[in-house]
Amino acid sequence: MARLGFCTAIGRASAAIGDEAFYDRLLEVTASLVEADQLSLVRYSSSGAPDLIIPREIRSEVAAPYASGLYTLDPFHDYWRSVGLPTVSSLRRLAPAEMWKSRYALEFLRAASISDEIAVFLPPIGGASPTLIVDRAVGEFSAAELATIENAFPLLAGLHDAHLKAIISHGLAADATEKPLRLLDRRGDELAANSAWRRLVAEPNGGLVEALVELSTTGKRQASLPDGRLVVRSALGADFGAAPGGQCDQVEVSAMHAPRADRNAWLSVLTHRERQIVELTLEGHPIASIADRLGVKRGTIKNHRLRLYQKLDITTERELFLTYVQHLRATGA
Structure with a gap:
């Protein structure tokens, strides 16, 4: 080679x-x-x-x-x-x-x-x-x-x-403020966490344990903390080297008092097929799995991903997750 x-x-x-x-x-x-x-x-x-x-x-x-x-x-x-x-x-x-x-x-x-x-x-x-x-x-x-x-x-x-x-340290956050974040493997075991997460764990009335129990028992993607912030759980791709098929938990400022927006508004510029690919990607499916689910060739999925990346003004899957979390934070969806 x-x-x-x-x-x-x-x-x-x-x-x-x-x-x-x-x-x-x-x-x-x-x-x-x-x-x-x-x-x-x-x-x-x-x-x-x-x-x-x-x-x-x-x-x-x-x-x-x-x-x-x-x-x-x-x-x-x-x-x-x-x-x-x-x-x-x-x-x-x-x-x-x-x-x-x-x-x-x-x-x-x-x-x-x-x-x-x-x-x-x-x-x-x-x-x-x-x-x-x-x-x-x-x-x-x-x-x-x-x-x-x-x-x-x-x-x-x-x-x-x-x-x-x-x-x-930076996680999926868009700004320089350190937000509580941890990585889980596919079995749900904690792999790593930043210092902000550790501090929140140590807070006696932080409500983090209860929020994590809610996420695990209900399958929801977000749970509220007593101070109004949200614990947001995102799926990681099967080829995410640090935690393949795992999950990322991050604490975000809740927008629960803001007007609710369409949870998929950020995907409005995409075609129906491109939106399907984004949703399956966010669920952690690799290209081969997405192709099988949609009944198309892998090359077709790759071409669609190139076009949707251009429309969303991103270049990587990591930026796709970042955009998704930014939307959650902005809409409270």
Whole structure:
């Protein structure tokens, strides 16, 4: 595969901090250091099955065996569950000899055309490590190549940390005022929260616990606090690297005393199909799922998204969520 220069890759990753494409760019940094045939991002959890996040479209003959249970034989999965420390390692280093005769090697690695891998276990979020993986289809990575990525680990981990801080500190807020915000994984476990959220949790009469119980039991997207503010819950996309398929809880100033506006007024410039795509995106559906639900090709969805992004004057899915939250704040919808 084509390689970017190291400095170019670093520049692209730095520019993507806080953006949905960040981990794609961080994989480019890793790939600029060694020759690789494939790149992937896997979220290894200390308490659950791994999430294959990148590439976003995986061949069924590769994804199905892994998801059906072969992941339990994945040496990287075993390492994170048993050790769970950020590091750089290779498949050849971690895999026991019998693994190469197991179903994992014969069915998954063979189908995926993987002969060796280097995994960069980034610092965890809520017990799960977003892990950068570079694959080689033939042969092994040398000790020198492994050392090259090991030497770059502090840089990769630092960029990852800056990305998380950008998400957590700034969240989906449009202004500079820090608002209470936290990220949840797809199981509802808290991954991270900013200092404003922690302060609100500590307030004896803040009402946050009761509001969160209401959100969980009713399935609503917002709940009121005693001071009139709202806890707004937004779905995160399946390819949102920090919390794929998770949710974002953020406290917003309520507009309950303002005149109510049409909850979809901000989508008035869009066609019916474009509005459907926006609504499914906000529910956390990836492109493949949206295409299946609407009965169209994935390429059609991508074309629609480009046009609706232009109409809404945005360029990324993150900006779409930001626009949505701004509308909630302005209308109290």
